[in-house]
Amino acid sequence: MYLTRIYLNPQRRGTWRLARSRQVLHAAIMNCFPPGVLEQAGASRVLWRLDRPAAPVGRGRDGSPSWSLYISSPVSPDPSHIVEEAGYATEGGVVVREHDGFLDRLEVGQRWGFRVCVNPTFRKANQRDRQGRKKILAHVTRDQQLQWLLDRAEQNGFAVLKSLDLGGDLPILEDDNGLRRDGETLMIQGIERSVEEFRRRDSRVTLSSATFDGVLEVTDSQALRSLLVNGIGRAKAYGCGLMTLSRP
Known part of the structure:
Protein backbone atom coordinates (compact mmCIF):
# COMPACT_ATOMS: atom_id res chain seq x y z
CA MET A 1 0.00 0.00 0.00
CA HIS A 99 2.58 2.26 3.82
CA ASP A 100 2.87 -1.47 4.53
CA GLY A 101 5.63 -1.11 7.14
CA PHE A 102 3.55 1.35 9.14
CA LEU A 103 0.47 -0.88 8.93
CA ASP A 104 2.47 -3.90 10.08
CA ARG A 105 3.68 -2.01 13.16
CA LEU A 106 0.20 -1.22 14.47
CA GLU A 107 -0.30 -2.79 17.90
CA VAL A 108 -3.05 -2.93 20.50
CA GLY A 109 -2.70 -0.10 23.01
CA GLN A 110 -1.06 2.40 20.65
CA ARG A 111 -2.56 5.86 20.59
CA TRP A 112 -2.86 7.93 17.44
CA GLY A 113 -4.38 11.15 16.31
CA PHE A 114 -6.74 10.54 13.40
CA ARG A 115 -8.73 12.30 10.72
CA VAL A 116 -11.50 10.69 8.69
CA CYS A 117 -14.16 11.91 6.29
CA VAL A 118 -17.29 9.76 6.31
CA ASN A 119 -20.66 9.49 4.58
CA PRO A 120 -22.93 8.51 7.49
CA THR A 121 -26.05 6.74 6.19
CA PHE A 122 -28.79 4.39 7.35
CA ARG A 123 -31.51 2.29 5.74
CA LYS A 124 -35.13 3.33 6.23
CA ALA A 125 -37.29 0.25 6.82
CA ASN A 126 -40.54 1.77 5.52
CA GLN A 127 -39.04 3.35 2.39
CA ARG A 128 -37.95 1.34 -0.65
CA ASP A 129 -35.97 2.14 -3.79
CA ARG A 130 -36.84 1.04 -7.32
CA GLN A 131 -35.27 -2.39 -6.71
CA GLY A 132 -37.39 -2.92 -3.59
CA ARG A 133 -34.48 -2.51 -1.18
CA LYS A 134 -34.62 -0.39 1.96
CA LYS A 135 -33.86 3.17 0.93
CA ILE A 136 -30.50 4.59 1.97
CA LEU A 137 -30.77 7.95 3.72
CA ALA A 138 -28.13 10.27 5.14
CA HIS A 139 -27.65 11.34 8.73
CA VAL A 140 -27.75 15.13 8.67
CA THR A 141 -27.15 16.41 12.21
CA ARG A 142 -23.72 16.63 13.81
CA ASP A 143 -24.76 14.35 16.69
CA GLN A 144 -26.15 11.71 14.32
CA GLN A 145 -23.00 11.75 12.22
CA LEU A 146 -20.75 11.50 15.25
CA GLN A 147 -22.77 8.63 16.70
CA TRP A 148 -22.58 6.81 13.36
CA LEU A 149 -18.79 6.83 13.61
CA LEU A 150 -18.70 5.91 17.30
CA ASP A 151 -21.05 2.96 16.68
CA ARG A 152 -18.50 1.52 14.21
CA ALA A 153 -15.36 2.08 16.25
CA GLU A 154 -15.23 -1.26 18.09
CA GLN A 155 -15.74 -3.41 15.00
CA ASN A 156 -13.03 -1.44 13.21
CA GLY A 157 -10.43 -1.93 15.92
CA PHE A 158 -10.29 1.39 17.77
CA ALA A 159 -11.76 3.34 20.65
CA VAL A 160 -12.01 7.12 20.82
CA LEU A 161 -10.24 8.29 23.97
CA LYS A 162 -11.72 10.49 26.67
CA SER A 163 -10.05 13.53 28.19
CA LEU A 164 -9.35 11.58 31.37
CA ASP A 165 -7.30 9.07 29.35
CA LEU A 166 -4.91 11.81 28.26
CA GLY A 167 -4.63 13.57 31.61
CA GLY A 168 -3.90 17.25 32.00
CA ASP A 169 -6.55 19.82 32.86
CA LEU A 170 -9.98 18.22 32.63
CA PRO A 171 -12.93 20.21 31.26
CA ILE A 172 -15.95 20.44 33.53
CA LEU A 173 -18.79 18.36 32.17
CA GLU A 174 -22.30 17.72 33.44
CA ASP A 175 -24.78 15.09 32.34
CA ASP A 176 -28.47 15.71 31.64
CA ASN A 177 -29.21 15.49 35.37
CA GLY A 178 -26.62 18.10 36.30
CA LEU A 179 -24.15 15.60 37.76
CA ARG A 180 -20.42 16.26 37.28
CA ARG A 181 -18.77 13.92 34.74
CA ASP A 182 -15.32 15.53 34.48
CA GLY A 183 -12.95 13.70 32.19
CA GLU A 184 -15.74 12.07 30.17
CA THR A 185 -15.35 14.38 27.17
CA LEU A 186 -14.62 12.35 24.04
CA MET A 187 -11.45 13.42 22.24
CA ILE A 188 -13.12 13.94 18.89
CA GLN A 189 -14.45 16.98 17.07
CA GLY A 190 -16.18 17.65 13.79
CA ILE A 191 -14.17 20.02 11.61
CA GLU A 192 -16.20 20.11 8.40
CA ARG A 193 -19.65 19.10 7.18
CA SER A 194 -21.08 19.41 3.68
CA VAL A 195 -24.00 18.41 1.49
CA GLU A 196 -23.34 18.24 -2.25
CA GLU A 197 -25.49 17.34 -5.23
CA PHE A 198 -24.39 16.03 -8.62
CA ARG A 199 -25.64 13.87 -11.45
CA ARG A 200 -24.52 10.27 -11.88
CA ARG A 201 -25.77 8.52 -14.97
CA ASP A 202 -29.51 9.31 -15.09
CA SER A 203 -30.04 10.11 -11.42
CA ARG A 204 -29.40 12.97 -9.03
CA VAL A 205 -27.09 12.14 -6.12
CA THR A 206 -27.05 13.98 -2.79
CA LEU A 207 -23.90 13.31 -0.77
CA SER A 208 -23.69 14.26 2.90
CA SER A 209 -20.22 14.08 4.46
CA ALA A 210 -18.58 14.88 7.79
CA THR A 211 -14.89 15.13 8.70
CA PHE A 212 -13.68 14.35 12.21
CA ASP A 213 -10.41 14.83 14.07
CA GLY A 214 -9.71 12.88 17.23
CA VAL A 215 -7.45 10.65 19.28
CA LEU A 216 -7.89 6.88 19.27
CA GLU A 217 -6.46 3.80 20.93
CA VAL A 218 -5.90 0.62 18.94
CA THR A 219 -8.05 -2.23 20.27
CA ASP A 220 -7.70 -4.66 17.35
CA SER A 221 -4.72 -4.04 15.09
CA GLN A 222 -5.93 -6.32 12.29
CA ALA A 223 -9.36 -4.69 12.14
CA LEU A 224 -7.86 -1.19 12.17
CA ARG A 225 -5.39 -2.20 9.48
CA SER A 226 -8.32 -3.34 7.32
CA LEU A 227 -10.08 -0.01 7.89
CA LEU A 228 -7.01 1.98 6.84
CA VAL A 229 -6.67 -0.07 3.66
CA ASN A 230 -10.33 -0.49 2.68
CA GLY A 231 -11.98 2.57 4.19
CA ILE A 232 -15.18 2.95 6.17
CA GLY A 233 -18.74 3.58 5.04
CA ARG A 234 -20.12 4.52 1.65
CA ALA A 235 -19.15 7.01 -1.10
CA LYS A 236 -15.51 5.95 -1.13
CA ALA A 237 -15.17 6.94 -4.78
CA TYR A 238 -16.17 10.47 -3.82
CA GLY A 239 -13.65 11.25 -1.09
CA CYS A 240 -15.18 9.51 1.90
CA GLY A 241 -13.90 6.60 3.99
CA LEU A 242 -10.16 7.31 4.24
CA MET A 243 -8.74 7.49 7.76
CA THR A 244 -5.20 8.76 8.30
CA LEU A 245 -3.18 8.52 11.52
CA SER A 246 -0.58 10.81 13.03
CA ARG A 247 1.18 11.29 16.35
CA PRO A 248 -1.34 12.72 18.86
Whole structure:
Protein backbone atom coordinates (compact mmCIF):
# COMPACT_ATOMS: atom_id res chain seq x y z
CA MET A 1 0.00 0.00 0.00
CA TYR A 2 1.03 3.60 -0.65
CA LEU A 3 -0.09 6.83 0.98
CA THR A 4 0.37 9.97 -1.09
CA ARG A 5 0.02 13.57 0.03
CA ILE A 6 -0.28 16.30 -2.59
CA TYR A 7 -0.38 19.96 -1.62
CA LEU A 8 -2.83 21.89 -3.80
CA ASN A 9 -2.34 25.60 -4.31
CA PRO A 10 -5.60 27.50 -3.59
CA GLN A 11 -4.34 30.41 -5.69
CA ARG A 12 -4.57 28.32 -8.87
CA ARG A 13 -7.74 27.93 -10.92
CA GLY A 14 -7.11 24.22 -11.33
CA THR A 15 -7.44 23.67 -7.58
CA TRP A 16 -10.90 25.21 -7.54
CA ARG A 17 -11.93 23.27 -10.64
CA LEU A 18 -11.00 20.00 -8.95
CA ALA A 19 -12.47 20.95 -5.58
CA ARG A 20 -15.83 22.00 -7.02
CA SER A 21 -16.66 18.51 -8.26
CA ARG A 22 -16.01 15.22 -6.50
CA GLN A 23 -16.55 13.48 -9.83
CA VAL A 24 -13.87 15.54 -11.56
CA LEU A 25 -11.42 15.02 -8.71
CA HIS A 26 -12.15 11.28 -8.62
CA ALA A 27 -11.43 11.06 -12.36
CA ALA A 28 -8.16 12.99 -11.95
CA ILE A 29 -7.08 10.63 -9.15
CA MET A 30 -7.91 7.49 -11.12
CA ASN A 31 -5.87 8.89 -14.02
CA CYS A 32 -2.80 8.65 -11.75
CA PHE A 33 -2.69 4.91 -12.52
CA PRO A 34 -1.94 3.14 -15.83
CA PRO A 35 -4.79 1.12 -17.38
CA GLY A 36 -5.24 -2.27 -15.75
CA VAL A 37 -2.66 -1.81 -12.99
CA LEU A 38 -5.25 -1.52 -10.20
CA GLU A 39 -6.97 -4.71 -11.26
CA GLN A 40 -3.64 -6.54 -11.16
CA ALA A 41 -2.85 -5.15 -7.69
CA GLY A 42 -5.61 -7.14 -5.97
CA ALA A 43 -8.67 -6.29 -3.92
CA SER A 44 -7.46 -3.06 -2.27
CA ARG A 45 -9.17 0.02 -3.63
CA VAL A 46 -8.13 3.63 -4.13
CA LEU A 47 -9.27 5.95 -1.33
CA TRP A 48 -8.84 9.70 -1.17
CA ARG A 49 -9.65 12.75 0.95
CA LEU A 50 -9.32 16.47 0.34
CA ASP A 51 -8.44 18.47 3.47
CA ARG A 52 -9.06 22.21 3.35
CA PRO A 53 -7.41 24.58 5.84
CA ALA A 54 -9.65 25.77 8.66
CA ALA A 55 -8.35 29.33 8.49
CA PRO A 56 -9.45 31.78 5.77
CA VAL A 57 -7.28 31.85 2.69
CA GLY A 58 -4.40 34.25 3.23
CA ARG A 59 -0.66 34.13 3.52
CA GLY A 60 1.22 34.12 6.79
CA ARG A 61 4.72 33.42 8.03
CA ASP A 62 4.28 29.70 7.42
CA GLY A 63 3.46 30.16 3.74
CA SER A 64 0.19 29.62 1.85
CA PRO A 65 -2.68 27.66 3.42
CA SER A 66 -2.34 24.72 1.04
CA TRP A 67 -5.07 22.16 0.63
CA SER A 68 -3.93 18.57 1.16
CA LEU A 69 -5.06 15.75 -1.11
CA TYR A 70 -4.43 12.30 0.37
CA ILE A 71 -4.53 9.17 -1.79
CA SER A 72 -4.30 5.60 -0.47
CA SER A 73 -3.60 3.06 -3.19
CA PRO A 74 -2.23 -0.47 -3.72
CA VAL A 75 0.34 0.82 -6.23
CA SER A 76 2.34 4.03 -6.39
CA PRO A 77 0.51 6.81 -8.32
CA ASP A 78 1.81 9.30 -10.87
CA PRO A 79 0.09 12.58 -9.91
CA SER A 80 2.09 14.78 -12.29
CA HIS A 81 -1.03 15.99 -14.13
CA ILE A 82 -2.63 17.07 -10.83
CA VAL A 83 0.55 18.89 -9.83
CA GLU A 84 0.73 20.59 -13.23
CA GLU A 85 -2.84 21.84 -12.97
CA ALA A 86 -3.24 22.57 -9.28
CA GLY A 87 -0.17 21.73 -7.21
CA TYR A 88 3.33 22.93 -6.42
CA ALA A 89 6.12 21.82 -8.76
CA THR A 90 8.66 22.12 -5.94
CA GLU A 91 10.27 19.84 -3.41
CA GLY A 92 7.74 18.80 -0.79
CA GLY A 93 4.74 19.41 -3.04
CA VAL A 94 4.20 15.66 -3.35
CA VAL A 95 5.15 12.93 -0.89
CA VAL A 96 4.61 9.25 -1.71
CA ARG A 97 5.30 6.76 1.07
CA GLU A 98 5.16 2.98 1.13
CA HIS A 99 2.58 2.26 3.82
CA ASP A 100 2.87 -1.47 4.53
CA GLY A 101 5.63 -1.11 7.14
CA PHE A 102 3.55 1.35 9.14
CA LEU A 103 0.47 -0.88 8.93
CA ASP A 104 2.47 -3.90 10.08
CA ARG A 105 3.68 -2.01 13.16
CA LEU A 106 0.20 -1.22 14.47
CA GLU A 107 -0.30 -2.79 17.90
CA VAL A 108 -3.05 -2.93 20.50
CA GLY A 109 -2.70 -0.10 23.01
CA GLN A 110 -1.06 2.40 20.65
CA ARG A 111 -2.56 5.86 20.59
CA TRP A 112 -2.86 7.93 17.44
CA GLY A 113 -4.38 11.15 16.31
CA PHE A 114 -6.74 10.54 13.40
CA ARG A 115 -8.73 12.30 10.72
CA VAL A 116 -11.50 10.69 8.69
CA CYS A 117 -14.16 11.91 6.29
CA VAL A 118 -17.29 9.76 6.31
CA ASN A 119 -20.66 9.49 4.58
CA PRO A 120 -22.93 8.51 7.49
CA THR A 121 -26.05 6.74 6.19
CA PHE A 122 -28.79 4.39 7.35
CA ARG A 123 -31.51 2.29 5.74
CA LYS A 124 -35.13 3.33 6.23
CA ALA A 125 -37.29 0.25 6.82
CA ASN A 126 -40.54 1.77 5.52
CA GLN A 127 -39.04 3.35 2.39
CA ARG A 128 -37.95 1.34 -0.65
CA ASP A 129 -35.97 2.14 -3.79
CA ARG A 130 -36.84 1.04 -7.32
CA GLN A 131 -35.27 -2.39 -6.71
CA GLY A 132 -37.39 -2.92 -3.59
CA ARG A 133 -34.48 -2.51 -1.18
CA LYS A 134 -34.62 -0.39 1.96
CA LYS A 135 -33.86 3.17 0.93
CA ILE A 136 -30.50 4.59 1.97
CA LEU A 137 -30.77 7.95 3.72
CA ALA A 138 -28.13 10.27 5.14
CA HIS A 139 -27.65 11.34 8.73
CA VAL A 140 -27.75 15.13 8.67
CA THR A 141 -27.15 16.41 12.21
CA ARG A 142 -23.72 16.63 13.81
CA ASP A 143 -24.76 14.35 16.69
CA GLN A 144 -26.15 11.71 14.32
CA GLN A 145 -23.00 11.75 12.22
CA LEU A 146 -20.75 11.50 15.25
CA GLN A 147 -22.77 8.63 16.70
CA TRP A 148 -22.58 6.81 13.36
CA LEU A 149 -18.79 6.83 13.61
CA LEU A 150 -18.70 5.91 17.30
CA ASP A 151 -21.05 2.96 16.68
CA ARG A 152 -18.50 1.52 14.21
CA ALA A 153 -15.36 2.08 16.25
CA GLU A 154 -15.23 -1.26 18.09
CA GLN A 155 -15.74 -3.41 15.00
CA ASN A 156 -13.03 -1.44 13.21
CA GLY A 157 -10.43 -1.93 15.92
CA PHE A 158 -10.29 1.39 17.77
CA ALA A 159 -11.76 3.34 20.65
CA VAL A 160 -12.01 7.12 20.82
CA LEU A 161 -10.24 8.29 23.97
CA LYS A 162 -11.72 10.49 26.67
CA SER A 163 -10.05 13.53 28.19
CA LEU A 164 -9.35 11.58 31.37
CA ASP A 165 -7.30 9.07 29.35
CA LEU A 166 -4.91 11.81 28.26
CA GLY A 167 -4.63 13.57 31.61
CA GLY A 168 -3.90 17.25 32.00
CA ASP A 169 -6.55 19.82 32.86
CA LEU A 170 -9.98 18.22 32.63
CA PRO A 171 -12.93 20.21 31.26
CA ILE A 172 -15.95 20.44 33.53
CA LEU A 173 -18.79 18.36 32.17
CA GLU A 174 -22.30 17.72 33.44
CA ASP A 175 -24.78 15.09 32.34
CA ASP A 176 -28.47 15.71 31.64
CA ASN A 177 -29.21 15.49 35.37
CA GLY A 178 -26.62 18.10 36.30
CA LEU A 179 -24.15 15.60 37.76
CA ARG A 180 -20.42 16.26 37.28
CA ARG A 181 -18.77 13.92 34.74
CA ASP A 182 -15.32 15.53 34.48
CA GLY A 183 -12.95 13.70 32.19
CA GLU A 184 -15.74 12.07 30.17
CA THR A 185 -15.35 14.38 27.17
CA LEU A 186 -14.62 12.35 24.04
CA MET A 187 -11.45 13.42 22.24
CA ILE A 188 -13.12 13.94 18.89
CA GLN A 189 -14.45 16.98 17.07
CA GLY A 190 -16.18 17.65 13.79
CA ILE A 191 -14.17 20.02 11.61
CA GLU A 192 -16.20 20.11 8.40
CA ARG A 193 -19.65 19.10 7.18
CA SER A 194 -21.08 19.41 3.68
CA VAL A 195 -24.00 18.41 1.49
CA GLU A 196 -23.34 18.24 -2.25
CA GLU A 197 -25.49 17.34 -5.23
CA PHE A 198 -24.39 16.03 -8.62
CA ARG A 199 -25.64 13.87 -11.45
CA ARG A 200 -24.52 10.27 -11.88
CA ARG A 201 -25.77 8.52 -14.97
CA ASP A 202 -29.51 9.31 -15.09
CA SER A 203 -30.04 10.11 -11.42
CA ARG A 204 -29.40 12.97 -9.03
CA VAL A 205 -27.09 12.14 -6.12
CA THR A 206 -27.05 13.98 -2.79
CA LEU A 207 -23.90 13.31 -0.77
CA SER A 208 -23.69 14.26 2.90
CA SER A 209 -20.22 14.08 4.46
CA ALA A 210 -18.58 14.88 7.79
CA THR A 211 -14.89 15.13 8.70
CA PHE A 212 -13.68 14.35 12.21
CA ASP A 213 -10.41 14.83 14.07
CA GLY A 214 -9.71 12.88 17.23
CA VAL A 215 -7.45 10.65 19.28
CA LEU A 216 -7.89 6.88 19.27
CA GLU A 217 -6.46 3.80 20.93
CA VAL A 218 -5.90 0.62 18.94
CA THR A 219 -8.05 -2.23 20.27
CA ASP A 220 -7.70 -4.66 17.35
CA SER A 221 -4.72 -4.04 15.09
CA GLN A 222 -5.93 -6.32 12.29
CA ALA A 223 -9.36 -4.69 12.14
CA LEU A 224 -7.86 -1.19 12.17
CA ARG A 225 -5.39 -2.20 9.48
CA SER A 226 -8.32 -3.34 7.32
CA LEU A 227 -10.08 -0.01 7.89
CA LEU A 228 -7.01 1.98 6.84
CA VAL A 229 -6.67 -0.07 3.66
CA ASN A 230 -10.33 -0.49 2.68
CA GLY A 231 -11.98 2.57 4.19
CA ILE A 232 -15.18 2.95 6.17
CA GLY A 233 -18.74 3.58 5.04
CA ARG A 234 -20.12 4.52 1.65
CA ALA A 235 -19.15 7.01 -1.10
CA LYS A 236 -15.51 5.95 -1.13
CA ALA A 237 -15.17 6.94 -4.78
CA TYR A 238 -16.17 10.47 -3.82
CA GLY A 239 -13.65 11.25 -1.09
CA CYS A 240 -15.18 9.51 1.90
CA GLY A 241 -13.90 6.60 3.99
CA LEU A 242 -10.16 7.31 4.24
CA MET A 243 -8.74 7.49 7.76
CA THR A 244 -5.20 8.76 8.30
CA LEU A 245 -3.18 8.52 11.52
CA SER A 246 -0.58 10.81 13.03
CA ARG A 247 1.18 11.29 16.35
CA PRO A 248 -1.34 12.72 18.86
